[in-house]
Amino acid sequence: MPSFDSARDRFRIGPAHLGVLGCLYGGEDVTDDLVPARDELRAAGLASDDDAVIPELADLVAALADPVVLVQIEITGGEGVTDHGAVVGNDACYVYETWPGEVESEYVRTDLPLLVWSLARVVGLRDRGAKPPTAPVVTTRIGVMDAGFEALADMDALSVDDAAERLRALLSGEGGLSDPELTVFTHLLLQLNGNWRMTVAWNNREGRGTDIRGITVLDCGPLGYWLRERPAEPIMPGTVTSDDELRLIFTDVRRVWELITELIPSVEELPSPIER
Known part of the structure; x- marks a missing residue:
């Protein structure tokens, strides 16, 4: 109801x-x-x-x-995929969230200067004190990560050590990874809380269509946040294959906040000023 x-x-x-x-x-x-x-x-x-x-x-x-700016957030976690976001109108700004398994969304009014804070809260952004690992950049293929996820789904009954050993062997064979990237990537997948994709869209001032910016971030718990630099957002459906490059970069929480901020268009980019 x-x-x-x-x-x-x-x-x-x-x-x-x-x-x-x-x-x-x-x-x-x-x-x-x-x-x-x-x-x-x-x-x-x-x-x-x-x-x-x-x-x-x-x-x-x-x-x-009649939205001026639309924000869409797709969060993938252990309970599946949930959709969240924000809508900015000329007179009001709302952030909305869903709950896994629920149909209804909660719409909460916020002030435009607080929008970035609200979006950061939606994705659960917080500082866990993670430090850059020995390999702050991991480069492989999309198919290798997908194979890792599939393997983990079949390892529920294994101990953490056994799962890590099997996953490490798979990533080494499938992706040709070697240390230190291999060890880092293995633990990234084991520690993954979820990943979120944030996309912001608005009609551009020139009236030539819609401008879009986006980022995808992996929340790896104690191992911190990892920005998916490749494939770069925004990504259109059906444009990424298993052979495409996957490039993950360790990103501290302050930089993630900045990346969210940079997604939001400035007043000069919008077709008309909005109230702040």
């Missing part, structure tokens, strides 16, 4: 509810398949019987309908 937390100006809304809000914003009739979602919005007090949404929700709807 959708809901509203007035004390924190946040909403829980699912895709079907967004579909209803899109119909209402455009002055269109709610389609039959969206009627249950419309009834849920009414039951939650977010829309009246004559389909007028509450003022607080109207700001979110306006930002979603």
Whole structure:
């Protein structure tokens, strides 16, 4: 069910509810398949019987309908893939998060100067005191990393030492890696908490289409953060193969913060200034 937390100006809304809000914003009739979602919005007090949404929700709807900047975050972890992000409108800025296995997302209003902080929180950015390893750069192929992930999926019953030994042998054979890269890469995969891909898009000022910037970062727990320099973002679907180069670079937490900041377009890059 959708809901509203007035004390924190946040909403829980699912895709079907967004579909209803899109119909209402455009002055269109709610389609039959969206009627249950419309009834849920009414039951939650977010829309009246004559389909007028509450003022607080109207700001979110306006930002979603006419976004100035869109941020998409795809996080892959042990529970699968979850989608998060942010939407910046002319009058309001919201960050949204999902929970593994849940349909609805939580939309929380934030101020534009706090956007980078909010995005860093979404990806769980924090300083664990990781130091650069003996090989701060690892270069191999996408297929080698994929083979490592597949092997790890079959090693759940093994001890950490046995899993490390088998993984090391596979990476050495499949990718031709040698020390110190081999040892570092082996432990990166063993310690991997998850990886996240952050993409920011906006209509450029020249009116010639959409500009896009992005990064992909591996969160390797005590071994720190690793920026995937190759393949470089943004990546279009179907453009990466198993033979493509994979290049990972150890990146301290301060630099990751800077990389997130650099994704956000400046006012000069946008088609029109937005309120800050």
